[in-house]
Amino acid sequence: MKTSIVTGGASGIGLELSKLLIKDNYKVYIVDNNSKNLNRLKKNLDSNSYKEINIDMSSVSSPKKIYNMLKDKNIEILINNAGFGDFGKFYQTDWEKGEKMINLHVLNTTHLTKLFLKDMVKKNSGKILNISSVAAFQPGPLMSIYYATKAYILHFTEAIANEVKDKNISISVLCPGQTKTDFQKNVSSKKNKIKFNSSCPVKVAKYGYEGLKTNNTISIPGYFNKFIVFLNRLLPRYFVTKIVRYIQEKNRN
Numbered sequence: 501m502k503t504s505i506v507t508g509g510a511s512g513i514g515l516e517l518s519k520l521l522i523k524d525n526y527k528v529y530i531v532d533n534n535s536k537n538l539n540r541l542k543k544n545l546d547s548n549s550y551k552e553i554n555i556d557m558s559s560v561s562s563p564k565k566i567y568n569m570l571k572d573k574n575i576e577i578l579i580n581n582a583g584f585g586d587f588g589k590f591y592q593t594d595w596e597k598g599e600k601m602i603n604l605h606v607l608n609t610t611h612l613t614k615l616f617l618k619d620m621v622k623k624n625s626g627k628i629l630n631i632s633s634v635a636a637f638q639p640g641p642l643m644s645i646y647y648a649t650k651a652y653i654l655h656f657t658e659a660i661a662n663e664v665k666d667k668n669i670s671i672s673v674l675c676p677g678q679t680k681t682d683f684q685k686n687v688s689s690k691k692n693k694i695k696f697n698s699s700c701p702v703k704v705a706k707y708g709y710e711g712l713k714t715n716n717t718i719s720i721p722g723y724f725n726k727f728i729v730f731l732n733r734l735l736p737r738y739f740v741t742k743i744v745r746y747i748q749e750k751n752r753n
């Protein structure tokens with residue numbers, strides 16, 4: 501059986517990606533820190549098709565632990581999907597949460613990728629999908645660390661995808677727009693109000709998985725999201741930043 505890893509695979513986009521992998525006969529190692537979500541997997545997935553690993557991927561020791569646990573499993577696909585957001589002015593938000601976000605999105609996505617990519621290069625085979633966001637394409641007042649860390653994931657993934665172009669390895673980054681998962685309600689106690697461009701995780705996961713299989717470096721699901729990203733390139737950055745601030749304020753106030 502082929503093997504894969506999905507971080508944050510017990511909910512939302514990660515769960516849908518796990519289902520797609522299982523459909524393609526992969527065994528999925530689902531790495532998540534949410535015990536409730538992990539317990540619910542039994543209802544959704546065949547118990548032979550996955551193995552759960554309950555671990556906090558924002559802890560700096562986690563990538564090495566996961567690698568040591570799974571290095572002999574001949575991992576063919578790694579999906580770095582675990583992520584969360586936080587709402588508020590940078591000088592007012594909780595530092596511990598911000599630090600965890602940087603560790604999860606930046607440090608540990610990079611470390612886990614390095615550990616498994618080295619082995620993929622040795623055997624000249626493998627695929628890595630990193631989950632970023634449309635947030636990656638501009639600064640994000642009121643969600644500053646989230647937007648900045650997603651920009652890191654985008655740029656980092658594009659760069660390493662270029663480095664392995666001559667190998668039998670696909671590296672791809674998925675940049676969803678707003679998607680109907682638990683993510684939005686975990687961002688803030690203030691509910692998000694702007695939902696007109698909200699997609700479903702099934703569609704988003706399918707788009708990203710196809711992008712990975714066809715070695716498409718950047719996958720942006722949805723015409724509106726593609727348009728927004730395109731528009732960003734035409735408008736002055738200060739203006740784009742102002743628009744994001746306006747939208748964030750309208751969305752959560």
Ligand SMILES: NC(=O)c1ccc[n+]([C@@H]2O[C@H](COP(=O)([O-])OP(=O)(O)OC[C@H]3O[C@@H](n4cnc5c(N)ncnc54)[C@H](OP(=O)(O)O)[C@@H]3O)[C@@H](O)[C@H]2O)c1
Pocket residue numbers: 507508509510511512513514531532533534537555556557558559581582583584585604631632633634675676677678679680681682683684686701
């Ligand atoms: N939904 C959106 O609108 C949207 C838009 C663009 C990009 N994204 C990105 O898509 C990815 C998946 O998010 P989603 O929308 O599917 O959210 P989700 O439904 O909340 O699923 C994320 C899963 O990852 C887990 N997780 C969070 N932090 C973790 C950690 N430190 N270690 C291990 N597992 C952790 C979550 O557990 P907890 O419930 O405990 O946090 C949850 O089970 C994220 O990277 C997110 O930034 C989402």
